[in-house]
Amino acid sequence: MPSRTGARSSxxxxxxxxxxxxxxxxxxxxxxxxxxxxxxxxxxxxxxxDAECNKTKTEHxxxxxxxxxxxxxxxxxxxxxxxxxxxxxxxxxxLGFHLIPRLSGIVPESCLLISVGLLVGLLIKLAGxxxxxxLDSKLFFLCLLPPIILDAGYFLPIRPFMENxxxxxxxxxxxxxxxxFFVGGLLFAACQIPQAGLSDVGILPCLLFGSIIxxxxxxxxxxxxxxxxxxxxxxxxxxxxxxxxxAVTVVLYHLFEEFSLVGSVTVLDGFLGVISxxxxxxxxxxxxxxxxxxxxxxxxxxxxxxxxEPLFVFVYSYMAYLSAEVFHLSGIMALIACGAVMRPxxxxxxxxxxxxxxxxxxxxxxxxxxxxxxxxxxxxTVDGKHKWNWTFVTSTVILCLVARVIGVVSLTFVINKFRIxxxxxxxxxxxxxxxxRGAIAFSLGYLLDCRHFPRDMFLTAIITVIFFTVxxxxxxxxxxxxxxxxxxxxxxxxxxxxxxxTQFLDHLLTGIEDICGHYGHHHWKDKLNRFNKKYVKKxxxxxxxxxxxxxIAFYHKMEMKHAIQMVESGSRLPxxxxxxxxxxxxxxxxxxxxxxxxxRALPQLRKGREEEIRKILRSNLQRTRQRLxxxxxxxxxxxxxxxxxNEFLLKKQKMIELDKKIKEMTTYLTVPAAxxxxxxxxxxxxxxxxxSYHVRPTADGVPxxxxxxxxxxxxxxxxxxxxxxxxxxxxQDEDQGLMMRPPSSGPNKPGGKDEAKEQQKLMRCLxxxxxxxxxxxxxxxxxxx
Amino acid sequence: MGSSSSNxxxxxxxxxxxxxxxxxAAHLLRLYERFxxxxxxxxxxxxxxxxxxxxxxxxxxxGDIIIGSFFSPGQETVDFPSFVxxxxxxxxxxxxxxxxxxxxEPANSSTGKLKFAFQLYDRDRDGKISRxxxxxxxxxxxxxxxxxxxxxxxxxxxxxxxxxDEDDAxxxxxxxxxxxxxxxxxxxxIHFMK
Numbered sequence: 004m005p006s007r008t009g010a011r012s013s014x015x016x017x018x019x020x021x022x023x024x025x026x027x028x029x030x031x032x033x034x035x036x037x038x039x040x041x042x043x044x045x046x047x048x049x050x051x052x053d054a055e056c057n058k059t060k061t062e063h064x065x066x067x068x069x070x071x072x073x074x075x076x077x078x079x080x081x082x083x084x085x086x087x088x089x090x091x092x093x094x095x096x097x098l099g100f101h102l103i104p105r106l107s108g109i110v111p112e113s114c115l116l117i118s119v120g121l122l123v124g125l126l127i128k129l130a131g132x133x134x135x136x137x138l139d140s141k142l143f144f145l146c147l148l149p150p151i152i153l154d155a156g157y158f159l160p161i162r163p164f165m166e167n168x169x170x171x172x173x174x175x176x177x178x179x180x181x182x183x184f185f186v187g188g189l190l191f192a193a194c195q196i197p198q199a200g201l202s203d204v205g206i207l208p209c210l211l212f213g214s215i216i217x218x219x220x221x222x223x224x225x226x227x228x229x230x231x232x233x234x235x236x237x238x239x240x241x242x243x244x245x246x247x248x249x250a251v252t253v254v255l256y257h258l259f260e261e262f263s264l265v266g267s268v269t270v271l272d273g274f275l276g277v278i279s280x281x282x283x284x285x286x287x288x289x290x291x292x293x294x295x296x297x298x299x300x301x302x303x304x305x306x307x308x309x310x311x312e313p314l315f316v317f318v319y320s321y322m323a324y325l326s327a328e329v330f331h332l333s334g335i336m337a338l339i340a341c342g343a344v345m346r347p348x349x350x351x352x353x354x355x356x357x358x359x360x361x362x363x364x365x366x367x368x369x370x371x372x373x374x375x376x377x378x379x380x381x382x383x384t385v386d387g388k389h390k391w392n393w394t395f396v397t398s399t400v401i402l403c404l405v406a407r408v409i410g411v412v413s414l415t416f417v418i419n420k421f422r423i424x425x426x427x428x429x430x431x432x433x434x435x436x437x438x439x440r441g442a443i444a445f446s447l448g449y450l451l452d453c454r455h456f457p458r459d460m461f462l463t464a465i466i467t468v469i470f471f472t473v474x475x476x477x478x479x480x481x482x483x484x485x486x487x488x489x490x491x492x493x494x495x496x497x498x499x500x501x502x503x504x505t506q507f508l509d510h511l512l513t514g515i516e517d518i519c520g521h522y523g524h525h526h527w528k529d530k531l532n533r534f535n536k537k538y539v540k541k542x543x544x545x546x547x548x549x550x551x552x553x554x555i556a557f558y559h560k561m562e563m564k565h566a567i568q569m570v571e572s573g574s575r576l577p578x579x580x581x582x583x584x585x586x587x588x589x590x591x592x593x594x595x596x597x598x599x600x601x602x603r604a605l606p607q608l609r610k611g612r613e614e615e616i617r618k619i620l621r622s623n624l625q626r627t628r629q630r631l632x633x634x635x636x637x638x639x640x641x642x643x644x645x646x647x648x649n650e651f652l653l654k655k656q657k658m659i660e661l662d663k664k665i666k667e668m669t670t671y672l673t674v675p676a677a678x679x680x681x682x683x684x685x686x687x688x689x690x691x692x693x694x695s696y697h698v699r700p701t702a703d704g705v706p707x708x709x710x711x712x713x714x715x716x717x718x719x720x721x722x723x724x725x726x727x728x729x730x731x732x733x734x735q736d737e738d739q740g741l742m743m744r745p746p747s748s749g750p751n752k753p754g755g756k757d758e759a760k761e762q763q764k765l766m767r768c769l770x771x772x773x774x775x776x777x778x779x780x781x782x783x784x785x786x787x788x
Numbered sequence: 789m790g791s792s793s794s795n796x797x798x799x800x801x802x803x804x805x806x807x808x809x810x811x812x813a814a815h816l817l818r819l820y821e822r823f824x825x826x827x828x829x830x831x832x833x834x835x836x837x838x839x840x841x842x843x844x845x846x847x848x849x850x851g852d853i854i855i856g857s858f859f860s861p862g863q864e865t866v867d868f869p870s871f872v873x874x875x876x877x878x879x880x881x882x883x884x885x886x887x888x889x890x891x892x893e894p895a896n897s898s899t900g901k902l903k904f905a906f907q908l909y910d911r912d913r914d915g916k917i918s919r920x921x922x923x924x925x926x927x928x929x930x931x932x933x934x935x936x937x938x939x940x941x942x943x944x945x946x947x948x949x950x951x952x953d954e955d956d957a958x959x960x961x962x963x964x965x966x967x968x969x970x971x972x973x974x975x976x977x978i979h980f981m982k
Binding site: 421424500505519520561 | 819822825826839842843844845847848849850851854875878880905908909925926929937938942945946949950958963966967969970971973974975976977978979
């Protein structure tokens, strides 16, 4: 096998992908029959072993065989092996799609994945084997769904979510109820048509079916909406709805399932259903919040065991989900609540690296999960025993669409009376069109008892609806969005002005509300913030970090960002930037090569060098990326700088100290052609990487220079300096690049005793390649690097 | 509310006010009741002390600035029409109003709201937010949690970002531009209760 791929590696990439696919499928297909049911074997094996011990020891007449040098025993690794194979397949598929140039632009990934699943299922069937029951409900609900939901909940943009909570709840609760009853009821009517031959399907099974099919699916919505980059409001509306309707679905499902067996529903049952809904929803949120607080509290004490910090986040969240499921509460809402509650506190407590780890792991798991879900959908489609009934299926599809449209339009009409920013027709269309169904519906259908319900028919219809929504709606939504000129997600480079003014306006509105005696939105938000600041933060956040005001945090974040960008763009700094960046002579010399000529000379401020940095940035920045709070699966651009600021603050203080010190020095280190060596840059570089605070020496061939320990933070700065230089010189001249030698250009004043021009020990301790590099990569490509 | 129309007559110039500010009769009445509530001594106008009596305002970092905004420069009292005019800025904007060019910009439009906010920064009303004015606001908002030099560098940074015509101050247009991504209608509107 390896040789085959080797021989053909020269061919085009799609073929390679298909070849890999074929290889793995055959491998998988051939291995499936090597054991009967997966768990049966293992279970049988273990009890068998115990039983064996108690058997008589009379069977000693085992013939002596040659000692097996190489043997094959597949049974005991079967399950993990197959799981790994599937995961590998999914990941390779993901890779493959993005290698094919235009495909990912036209067809959303979810469609491609379902197609792959269909293909795999077909291949397995053709090979004559049994398709494994991949979309087994237990597997789905316990393993595949939680990572996606946790990812969504952890990175949920709280502000827009809370601002639109009323609307979201209306859509989620009332909309789903309406959908369920409308579809269920009319389907029952359709079943009564004599030609359909469905007259044995009662009203309650129909309603049950309606409740299964009516819920908008978060996985599908995420998969499709992420690629269309729609504006924040619409995204959060549809997405929030898909998350919150879980509670409704759970209640309706259990309600109708129970009562289908009994055969009738009374008013009391309906009333209990309503109570049950409240319990399920609020209970789920409560459970999630409790675990969230536990996680935050635990993270307060992890300063000595940083390595396992991410584990707490994951395990507590998963426990929240499972605990909610124990009581038949809404696990999804528990997970969302847990993630959203714990995030601000945990992030203030954990280290930068842990934060990165959590981010990456969540995205990775959720990505793989999503891929697997779609592939499995395809496989399960091929596998299922389908019962196609024209009437049922077509009426389901049509009714779903109609119900969605009517529901959205009428609800918007009501909601708009209470909203300040009304929803336009275009918005309504997108909301209606974005109501995709997905794997949750399928799994719920799969759970049905086939003795009481026409399960096969239901499953067929569900799959048809899913396919329709994912393929037709998923593929056409992007061109429609462009056609209707719906507002897209703004490239929101959040400026400090915006931040200052937004906060100012918040305070202003709160004040005005108080004057009017109106206890509105701002009032309660303000109260919550105060409570949070006064009591909760002190309790859950370690040490001094609880006191940092938000505005300052934001400001430092920006500074760091800019420093990083500056360093990145530093490698592109034209050598026309000669700049003797003098610490004392703060007049920035802007070289004429810079495209932005109108830089005014700043008065001699201590901050002058910061000014210069900013000017350099503004003129030379080529890639100004916004680090958004990302709920986007495919790009990991959640803010890396949200935490670790505290370390940065300390450094900043030190920098300022250093500044003062330097001012006293007469000589000053001149920056050579690339303004790389300037203590400015290095300090900024240092500032940009808070994790550099934890210095770890590595010995992998990085040339080292000694540090002059005169400066308080030289190890870090110098290490970063090396990073920077290497980037700039493209990793040539490793030796030379490390010396802070004055190069030939310009009047060089060797000095700068703090950044010693002698040996400086460089340590490369950044284990992840630096947020800058990653970030840009992430933004460019829609899949995980 | 059958009684509203009769009470409306106690409010002087109520029709004019409604016309000018766009408040409905019910809203206006409610505001009048609030005005009377704040005006404890029944003077018919409000003084700064009356505003300060509102408890939550004392914990608001920019409480003083807000109170100050109600009073025109030099004046020490606020009568009901002025009160209403200021609050009119916070009415949700109507989208479909047809405006002829001659009408002045309504107070509750985006621009009107922004102008109001701008004036809160720009105390000396010279049309620009100077560094010092920005520093004052920042100082008030950050309530001594940061050092002076951090404040200065923040203010410096803010001015640099926003200041496009390089005059070391933020004009109204620059202010508007820096807030272009924020939905001002949404941000600066209060849902007045009926």
